[in-house]
Amino acid sequence: MATEVLAIGTGVASSSDIVIAAGSQVTLALKDAAGPNIASGGYVKIQIKGDSGEYFDIDELTAPGRSALVIVAAGTYRVQRILESSSCGVFRD
Numbered sequence: 001m002a003t004e005v006l007a008i009g010t011g012v013a014s015s016s017d018i019v020i021a022a023g024s025q026v027t028l029a030l031k032d033a034a035g036p037n038i039a040s041g042g043y044v045k046i047q048i049k050g051d052s053g054e055y056f057d058i059d060e061l062t063a064p065g066r067s068a069l070v071i072v073a074a075g076t077y078r079v080q081r082i083l084e085s086s087s088c089g090v091f092r093d
Contacts, residue, residue, distance in 0.1 A: 026070070
């Protein structure tokens, strides 16, 4: 069942932590109000939480481009919409 991770909007915003247990996987995907085709300019960073508690950029979701990604590595992640992004949000499976 899909769950919203980051509400549709504009401007900088970060999701809550997304914890992935060993042996599990999570699909993250962009969404917008018009769906199912994401408007051009949607952009979020995928970040992993380091041992110091800081978040590090490791990948991105973009429209057009890669609007979904499967994470198969255990860890604590979040997504962050950047200022230059058009209106978009993120959901997970």
